[in-house]
Amino acid sequence: MTAISPAVDDSGSFRDDVKVISLIGVAHFFSHFYILLLPPLFPILKDAFGVSYVELGLFVMAFSGATGVSQIVCGYLVDRMGAKGILIGGLALEGLAFLLIGLAGSYGAGSYWAVLGLMGVAGVANGVYHPADYAILSASVSERRMGRAFSLHTFTGFFGGAVVPGTIILLASLFGWAVGVALCGAAGIAAAAALLVFGRSLKHEPGADKRRKPGAKADAGPTPASVLLSPPILMCLVFFTLLALSQGGINQFLVSALNALYGTPVEEATVALTSYLFGTAGGILIGGQIADRTRHHNRVAATCFLFTAAAVLVVGSVALPLWLLVALMVGQGVAQGIIMPSRDMLVRSVTPPGAMGKVFGFVSTGFSIGGIVSPLLFGFLLDQGQPSVVFHVVAAFMAVSLVTVFTAVGERRRDDPAA
Template structure:
């Protein structure tokens, strides 16, 4: 009886880890995806260009990308709990910086500094979270990562809706004291609370990604040997080809989500409120991740990867040629289904092919590359949009997504 009770308590503790990990990821996505819906406000208030906005978003995402490898390698050494808690604390500090109104003369510098802190803190989470959950749920990795990514995607749902709510309140009731700074104040408080709960509720046995409970996982040893071990992963043709696939996807996806609200208003001619609602719709459909994650556990990962990427590529191409709220909405929803459907399966595939001894750092290397490509995308889209218009910029993103589809075929061939 005692053994059965202990097993049930252990299972509940594991669900605590999943729930808290997913909630922190929700907050991370909320903080990051609050910025694109605020770009029109920043552009009007501070008189900045699309290129400048894209550069700011790129700077945040570059810091985010740069954290992927060190956070994973550090988790191999000291454990997942410490890294995740530290990341949430730094992200909360960035949100707190953004929550404080400052004079217009220094506002852009403060916003940029807050964005960098948000990128730094949120960048410590996903790599470590994927590895932690894939170890806790080895037979249900796809499902667990589907839940994680669905929570994160709903951060993208909540962010534009919250922006609409606070900006609408500020316009409707001048002097009410609620504006975009309020979003980040709430985010700062939530980050502190979640970090404290994670530190308290995650059992010590789950603290190290290596699973031994003392933090002495595969990340220990000579640093040069560790780097060679991570680099050796790229000598595997299927692994290297899949990295190319996910880099192309990341460039296309991050470029699209950074500028979709402006694309919908400037190129598609939709009102700002409609554009924000459609932007939320992009993330609402993230529930598909629960389906694709579970499906990949049943039928295999590569077929699901190929289908979801093909849908995302077709949706981006459709977005370039259709007009009207209904047709544009269909394209946005299809892009969301394909993109979000791909993400948990990507994590499950990488977790399966990376050796346990290199798990955190190996996944960190891949996520550094893919998020680095994603970080470049907003700057590229902003520059092309200023030079030739949003149609050409989103055409570039559609080509990158098509390249990801083609690369999946290469992975399928070399992975046999």
Template sequence: MSITSTAPTPPLHAVSLRQDAGVIGLVGLAHMISHFSQLLLAPLFPWLKEEFSVSYAELGFLMTIFFVVSCAVQALSGFVVDRFGPRPILFAGLSLLGLAALGYAVSTSYWMMAAFAVLAGIGNGVFHPVDYTLINRKVSAPRLGHAYSVHGITGSLGWALAPALVVTLTFAYSWRVALAAAGVLAFAVLAVLVLHRDKLTIKIVPPVQGAPAADSSLGFLKIPAVWMCFAFFFCYAIVLSVVQAFAPEAARQLHKVPLGLVAMCLTIYMVCSAGGMVLGGFLASDPARCERVVGAGFGLAAVVALLLALGSFPAWMVPVLFGVMGFASGIAGPSRDLLVKRSTPDNASGRVYGVVYAGLDIGQAISPLIFGVMMDHGQFRGVLLGLALMQGVLIASAFNVRRVRRTALAPAPGTVAG
């Protein structure tokens, strides 16, 4: 049976555009802060390296700590979300991210930074189970593609905002002021969500007695497509980690890019990625082509990475190429999320997204250890070639999800759709 029949079914009654837009906007705002918080430290590596007298590999280990903790929390938080609902979990996550940013700002040693990276990882781990549960349960079916698009756009904007804000404030004041401002922003967004908390409430559906494995607490783990999605996000995370932490600096070394343009590379990548997701939201309206959209997007991104590794370009051209790579990757975003939705049994959104997106955290935890060492040894071309290789692997992973999708288990009879 096709996995389409096992996806969580949004409410069948008419839902107004205003109601859908309210949910999508609030979830997107929270998602922006999650991604914003993931990228607070990487743009500050040159300053932190000098402040704490550490290597790039040691700074990369801070990211590893963050994502290892986030991975563990993400896999567990999916069960908590399905049991207690997403709203209180979302508020707790935002609070921890705000506290962690303020903690970074007052840190006086590398190990203090590491401790607050643990706190930030706990806060970050709740977002994907929370966000996709809210979207799949509260947004009407005709607007799901656009909901995924907005969700991805706000994430990319969060990534774009982080280097733009913290680098600017660091140049103007100090890295401590920059990180304190990031904490204030997280709490400001939390206040907005608390004011509109009624839009984030869902009805908890109790489990069905005697339901088969696909609807039990752990039965979804028997669905092969769930694990293919996990593998896809693991590879996707390595791509993200390289782009965020190392590719701009590698390109600077290879193409003699001025330091002021390096932070622009990442910001331009993320802004263009958000633009690509707008187009990707329309392309995702046809589920039958989502694998082809993912393949085309990451195929173009891999070509750009190869050009950066092997070509020779003037400094001004490097941010442009990062923009093209970001736009191509962004087009694939909504179709990527649709692949996961089609692998999700009824009433298991939190659990499935928690496990699948744990692959994202594991990849981002491992990647800095590998590519940070490559950077320390001056293998800048190898970093960009590795980026292109992983983008190529993503194409094969997307089509493998399609290949195994039909082996999913059918939902339990009488299961109440979310």
């Protein structure tokens, strides 16, 4: 196994750590911000382009598919070339892609294919964040603050997703959807410039690992195939995929489904979605505290899945006043956020020593799989005039996810009785 020094150089100051976490947080904010930038506009884009919801879902599919492929490639590039330049370049490219999407949208319905291609470009750029962010945090932040650094990294991403619906709907109402998207793209380019100017403290060199003694070499360890194709890891991949499918149904189609099912105005439905996303961001911080205080991470996740599945069924079955809809969506969001730290700890509990990097990279492809399937599935249901079924399917994915969190641990114990 890798030789780990008990006397790791951990002399970084609090101020330096805060600066690094803040800069990386800005980048991760825009990652999630751009993931959800177009879905709140789907009811508007449907008329603007004269297309179906399935065709709009291709935007998300192109983005997710490109991210899934580029994330693996970017991981290798980060290890070979260092992370800082790749992170800044990816953020700048993604901002440019959305700036061009806004400009293309000014030309009307004929720009659909241009927007679809640019969503693929944006997806490629989005693949830089996780490999580069975690490499920089690991190499730059003091070891004693690493856990909080990872937690805040996750929080800033979900916070970015939480603010986007209200932001883009407001910009669209003031300037039109195309100008609003272009302004959001320009903001990403400005953020990349800020990282370039102020990012001197972002440290990561090829092959860097601050925990390793100078000159120490890692053992070969288990082969990637034997680790990644083991039953508990495959079950975690299924878990991540189901989680992405259920989240995709809400994140991408809640506004459209509420509008189609109950005639909920886009602005009110956007309030409900925003409440859910802010609840998720807050739930992540709560979940971090819970995850540090329990070993039963599967029970935590299962409890939250039960609550969210029941709440989704209520929303899809009864027309609720806005205040009650918002309250239920906040509750769902908090429960989903609590799942996130337990999700990561669950994966860690079934991962053999020395395999964290490749395992997390592998199971995270479940997000891309879900991102490809969910827009087609839920877009099809809306096109068929079945908005209530959207909520039923989301609840079903949550219920099956509940089963996987127990199965993964059970498989690990059968593989390793000492686990």
